[in-house]
């Protein structure tokens with residue numbers, strides 16, 4: 001795509017000469033004769049650079065109008081390169097324009113090679129500044145993902161998971177929108193990452209958004225970004241998640257929790273692949289592959305007017321149900337074992353083994369919290385284990401805890417059993433509420449008198 005330069009000068013001869021020169025150098029060019037026109041153009045269109053005069057009204061030489069224009073452009077966009085031209089260059093003027101936010105300065109009549117070199121340099125610099133802003137935001141998000149999630153190998157040996165994996169691998173290479181459904185902790189986020197890694201976009205980033213954690217008021221700013229000054233706290237331009245995911249994959253987790261009032265906006269961007277930053281009126285194009293996940297029944301949510309039907313059709317080109325752990329028993333011991341391997345490596349300790357009885361207990365349990373719960377059970381067992389073999393008691397599984405009078409001879413054991421019981425109670429209540437409210441975190445949290453973040457903290461603990 002050609003780079004676009006806005007030329008601002010009251011002298012039409014200069015505009016024509018520069019236009020010819022820049023077009024011959026491969027740029028696209030737009031022309032304005034006044035600062036007012038220039039500001040309107042900049043608000044409407046994306047430019048890669050502004051090349052501008054300092055004086056506009058007849059007989060003025062103060063440069064005041066130009067300096068004001070620079071300041072106004074900077075309020076709209078901190079990174080847009082501005083190169084100033086003037087016929088009476090002095091050091092003071094140069095310093096003053098730079099202090100007001102211009103990036104470089106050239107004297108009229110211009111030296112063609114120098115002008116082109118300045119333009120190319122400034123465009124490159126701005127581009128790399130934009131990229132580094134984008135990268136640092138992407139890094140932050142990716143770091144959060146890496147910190148919060150198990151990054152071990154994917155266990156999927158059961159016939160059910162083999163079937164699911166075959167579909168996932170087939171779908172991954174296409175650009176189709178994928179909706180992953182399944183209970184909490186079944187691995188939807190993990191499979192979203194897997195799909196991205198297997199896709200043709202794997203060299204670009206996958207950006208995740210937990211839709212349940214985005215507040216209604218900040219929804220647009222979070223998703224589409226905002227311009228500097230768009231609202232009181234908008235001190236700098238912010239890049240939204242759509243823009244960060246450009247060229248890659250956008251993963252919308254807990255999609256059922258998208259505030260209803262924002263669903264129309266989300267749909268529009270998904271359909272048009274275009275959006276505007278909050279406070280800006282320039283349209284930006286974006287190229288993303290969408291993966292969404294939910295543990296809610298979205299068709300029911302549509303019937304209850306909690307989820308837009310048209311949005312559902314847009315996100316569910318392919319729906320893949322990730323089976324609950326109780327329906328893929330063949331994976332349980334393999335998963336438990338892989339968690340133990342990972343923990344042993346992490347803590348530089350010998351790997352523990354699981355006794356035959358403990359293995360049977362793991363197979364008999366129903367795993368309402370699925371793989372996340374299994375991970376936590378193994379983590380706790382690793383801490384409580386007295387020797388190198390995990391016993392049934394040390395698993396502390398809920399049913400066993402309730403009926404077991406024989407265990408807990410030490411005080412530590414007693415405490416951990418009590419903790420297990422409380423955790424279990426809490427987990428059961430949270431699970432029931434989530435099922436009752438069809439996976440709607442906000443409603444479930446409210447019904448328990450908890451804030452959304454307090455509820456998420458507990459979910460995370462589970």
Ligand SMILES: Nc1ncnc2c1ncn2[C@@H]1O[C@H](COP(=O)(O)OP(=O)(O)OP(=O)(O)O)[C@@H](O)[C@H]1O
Nearest residue numbers: 150153154155183184185186187188189190371372
């Ligand atoms: N097949 C798998 N092999 C190994 N680990 C897995 C597998 N599936 C899930 N996990 C691990 O289980 C945990 C829960 O998985 P994940 O967060 O992907 O579930 P989820 O379905 O997205 O949960 P939620 O609905 O609560 O967001 C993570 O630590 C993940 O790494």
